[in-house]
Amino acid sequence: MAKVRIYQLAKELGMTNEELLEILDNMGVEYKSHASTLEDETAAAVKELIGEQRLAEEAKKAEEARKAIPHRAPVVVIMGHVDHGKTSLLDYLRKSRIAEKEAGGITQHVGAFEVKVASSSGTAGTVVFIDTPGHEAFTSIRERGAKVADIAVIVIAADDGVMPQTREAIAHAKAAGAKLIFAANKIDLPQANLDKVYQDLMREGIVPVAYGGDAEVLPISAKTGQGVQDLLETILITAELEDLRADPNAEAVGVVIESRVDKQAGVLASLLVQQGTLRVGDYVVAGEHWGKIRAMTDSEGARRNQTGPSTAVQVLGFSELPSAGTTFEWVPDQVAAKEITEERRLEREASAAAPEVNRPRNIADLLR
Ligand code: GTP
Ligand code: MG
Numbered sequence: 001m002a003k004v005r006i007y008q009l010a011k012e013l014g015m016t017n018e019e020l021l022e023i024l025d026n027m028g029v030e031y032k033s034h035a036s037t038l039e040d041e042t043a044a045a046v047k048e049l050i051g052e053q054r055l056a057e058e059a060k061k062a063e064e065a066r067k068a069i070p071h072r073a074p075v076v077v078i079m080g081h082v083d084h085g086k087t088s089l090l091d092y093l094r095k096s097r098i099a100e101k102e103a104g105g106i107t108q109h110v111g112a113f114e115v116k117v118a119s120s121s122g123t124a125g126t127v128v129f130i131d132t133p134g135h136e137a138f139t140s141i142r143e144r145g146a147k148v149a150d151i152a153v154i155v156i157a158a159d160d161g162v163m164p165q166t167r168e169a170i171a172h173a174k175a176a177g178a179k180l181i182f183a184a185n186k187i188d189l190p191q192a193n194l195d196k197v198y199q200d201l202m203r204e205g206i207v208p209v210a211y212g213g214d215a216e217v218l219p220i221s222a223k224t225g226q227g228v229q230d231l232l233e234t235i236l237i238t239a240e241l242e243d244l245r246a247d248p249n250a251e252a253v254g255v256v257i258e259s260r261v262d263k264q265a266g267v268l269a270s271l272l273v274q275q276g277t278l279r280v281g282d283y284v285v286a287g288e289h290w291g292k293i294r295a296m297t298d299s300e301g302a303r304r305n306q307t308g309p310s311t312a313v314q315v316l317g318f319s320e321l322p323s324a325g326t327t328f329e330w331v332p333d334q335v336a337a338k339e340i341t342e343e344r345r346l347e348r349e350a351s352a353a354a355p356e357v358n359r360p361r362n363i364a365d366l367l368r
Contacts, residue, residue, distance in 0.1 A: 074239035080155035111270030112312035162200035246309030291318035
């Protein structure tokens with residue numbers, strides 16, 4: 001093969017002769033002019049260098065684009081063994097949230113609620129809690145494969161320690177890639193034993209911060225509220241490390257977290273928006289069902305015209321019940337909504353005719 005001339009290589013690499021000559025100067029390559037030929041090894045070295053530079057530039061641009069996307073609030077699910085205090089913790093969080101509001105408006109069950117966290121240490125922000133304890137939420141959502149929660153708070157009663165469903169919760173949350181935070185609950189009880197909780201966790205291969213590891217274990221009381229602020233701040237710090245972001249300008253995408261039929265209103269669906277902004281008037285598809293959003297209500301009971309990432313709203317506009325756990329997405333119009341859902345229905349019918357593959361489903365599906 002003929003040796004390549006500098007101007008030929010410049011053209012091949014999409015750069016000017018001057019740019020290439022400068023690179024050759026920096027490499028200490030000697031030449032007479034841009035018409036000089038290059039040794040094969042030199043040409044290969046130049047190509048490699050340019051390739052690396054371009055990759056680095058692309059990575060930098062991708063990183064800049066990512067950084068331009070705003071942060072979003074973490075979505076948290078509460079899990080743990082029977083009677084360890086999941087519902088009590090949710091109730092406490094809900095109450096403290098309501099108490100903060102001066103007007104104390106009527107709250108609405110939309111499947112998730114927000115807690116605003118103020119703090120002296122500079123950690124301030126919003127945390128979104130899925131409104132039902134993990135196993136209940138999972139039971140209704142497990143049929144589908146949506147990822148809902150970023151963080152799982154594993155509640156462990158400090159008078160009891162790690163129990164079978166604690167292990168189950170840990171396993172599922174881990175498998176789903178959610179970050180784990182442990183709440184050693186009922187710390188107000190005289191028989192509460194924080195060290196036992198630590199030791200039990202060690203036996204599960206989880207090393208608490210107190211023992212030099214990286215697992216956050218926060219002593220709390222869902223009854224008195226002791227430690228709950230620390231738990232909220234730890235959630236925010238964990239979320240910050242996760243660098244959760246979502247583009248509010250994207251097309252709305254999210255998960256159906258609940259749905260039911262109201263005798264008067266008709267089909268009510270609770271949607272968690274994960275990306276983009278959902279607006280009244282938008283068309284969305286969820287599995288084989290579609291809807292045109294006619295009205296939206298937030299967890300404070302307020303009517304909304306639009307809602308962004310990491311918020312949950314109850315919407316009117318589906319004609320049939322979309323299943324909990326189904327992902328939903330924005331579509332441009334009714335034609336698209338009808339065609340997409342019809343396609344899915346036909347696909348399901350076709351695969352139903354084929355022999356069924358029975359895949360095990362579990363609560364990890366919710367988080368995945
Ligand atoms: P299941 O939904 O049945 O799995 O239970 P759960 O995890 O939701 O527990 P729940 O919140 O219902 O609490 C179980 C019992 O523990 C209730 O009697 C609560 O009042 C009590 N409890 C929960 N948290 C605390 C706490 O921090 N301190 C004390 N003393 N009791 C608590
Ligand atoms: Mg409960």
